[in-house]
Amino acid sequence: MDFLGIIQILDSALRLATPLLFACLAGLFSERAGIFDIGLEGKILASAFLSAAFAFYTGNVWLGLLAGIVASLMLSAIHGLASITFRGNQLISGVAINFLASGITVVVGEAWFGLGGRTPSLMGGARFAEITLPFADAIRGMPVIGPIYSDLLSGHSILVYFGLLCVPLTWWVLYRTRFGLRLRAVGENPAAVDTAGVSVVGLRYAAVMICGVLCGFAGAYLATALSAGFVKEMSAGRGFIALAALIFAKWRPWYALGATFLFGLLDAFGNRYQSLDLFGVDIPTQFMQALPYILTVVILAGFVGRAIPPRAGGKPYVKER
């Protein structure tokens, strides 16, 4: 593989990692506040559908993005209602949300467009255009730096850059603001937060809603930037890979960037090579596809660095008995 080949793979990895990154940060907010969310997948799917549908009807991708976020937020509200207000099982709620999304997107999609659950292809202003960074054309000819800047960093949709920006933003919110401190505390010891006079319910709803917004970005990116329109089940397990990345990153923002990029890279490799010949051993593409999940299990098993989730994660908070 030559240098340009590597650049192409990395470029593809960056595109594929972006929805994972959004979803991973979404899960990070939710789980840091003590709400497990295995419904990331469903929220991505719902957002992908509604953003594509609205972008198609209005011809404006920004309205599509907004609709996608609204779709994701609605599912977040259900999750919040079930797991915060009614203190139900958060895992079961997540499972239900995934099914709800994969059912309702096809049912409504078929009713609106009659294309077997697809939306029509998006064109022009209904998609996020690729942005050329300043001077990208001017320095393309330079060795090494030229291709890295012009081909790898430049030429992505605005959501890719926003996703990258979300990483320091998340870090700043979580570790440098009062809200972030409380949010992390509510995931570790909600009783302490409650004693301090801060609303556990309010904080957890806030976290779940932030999670919804970020999943909305992930879905909209998938349908209106990465591809041109919605297809049935287009999230294709990305919500679960994001969950895996979140564990891989041990619930920390910068590591989330690393983990999602790694999983994006695996995806890019799998797309490019049907099988990979590594040191004389033929590695099937299915192994590459399964690798994120295998790595996550290994991490979870604690053989390579232990992943310890937020302590109050998954437990509904009961104020008094």
Added chain:
Amino acid sequence: MTDSVMPKWADVALVPFINLALALFVSGIVVALIGKDPFEALYILVNGSVGSAYGWGYTLFYTTNFIFTGLGVAVAFHARLFNIGGEGQAALGGLGVALVLLYVPWPHWTIAMLAASVGAAFFGAAWAAIPAYLQATRGSHIVITTIMFNFIASALMVYLLSRVLLVPGAGGSPETARFAEAVHLPSAYEIAPWLGFSRSTPLNVSFFLAIAACIFVWLLIWRTRLGYEIRAFGHSEPAALYAGISPTRITMVSMLLSGGLIGLMAVNAVMGEAERLVIDPVQGAGFVGIAVALMGRSHPVGVFLAALLFGALYQGGGELTFEVNGMTREIILVIQALVILFTGALDNMVRSPIENLFATTRRRPASPEPTTPLEPGGHPERGKAEP
């Protein structure tokens, strides 16, 4: 749940019924919102699933699948373990069935079915074993690991079917060779043609295996020492530990049982229907098992009834696609999601008002003071009910 103020019938019948009614009601709204007639849809659903012998043949075939997966999830629920890995375990069960039937020349279907059941249960249990072991000894969250194992299983099956078990000249679709004619399971048409089943009905003798599995689970959970230990562990891990019950052992055993039961689904789907191993023989049945176990309150009788309901929904949903223009079978997924949501996650929303209702009607004649302290994790509203 046992110390509920509700009478038992309300817990096992009324609450699930209200949950189902809510799920159907909301799905009806969805159908109405996309401009279709919900009552017509419901009629087609019911008529398509249980209105003819043809429909029953498919309904009971799906029911058989869902009984196995529902029982598997239910056994894990009793140990308070959430086995979400049914898809993977059932797929591996299919692999077990295929290996047993492809590489051994069985003389008769009865022996073959026995061997295939062992193979299916063994492979299903094996696929549940690693997450179970990691949960029991390393504390890895079983929900996450079983989800991961679903994806690993799916990749593994694609690999095996497209590279290893693929028959030459299968026309490009990754599938194994057809099983021998001798191991063909008698279908409902061959057993009882007078009932009017069509020749192509997928319903087969595995249905009886599913009923046997229900009885087995009932005996196991409520009539054996192991079942007692599983339930005790599920109710309170510290208490079980104090009573000398090993958490590692119970976690392992209940997950192995769970995976094994789910794996048995393949006897019906792979050996009974497809008669070869194809890509994704499970078709979501592993996930339906979650809804079935929740709705059936983890009791074999409940699981049977809930599996029948979902079997009818899956068959009727297929009919909807043909009968109503612009309607797809995915409406079933919506109903399934809502059932899971209302029975599993929003249970308190339905339960609390009913409990309060029973509490007020019951306390009206005399107002007995609550003598027992509320259990931890109980509903705070319960103690506050007006005397």
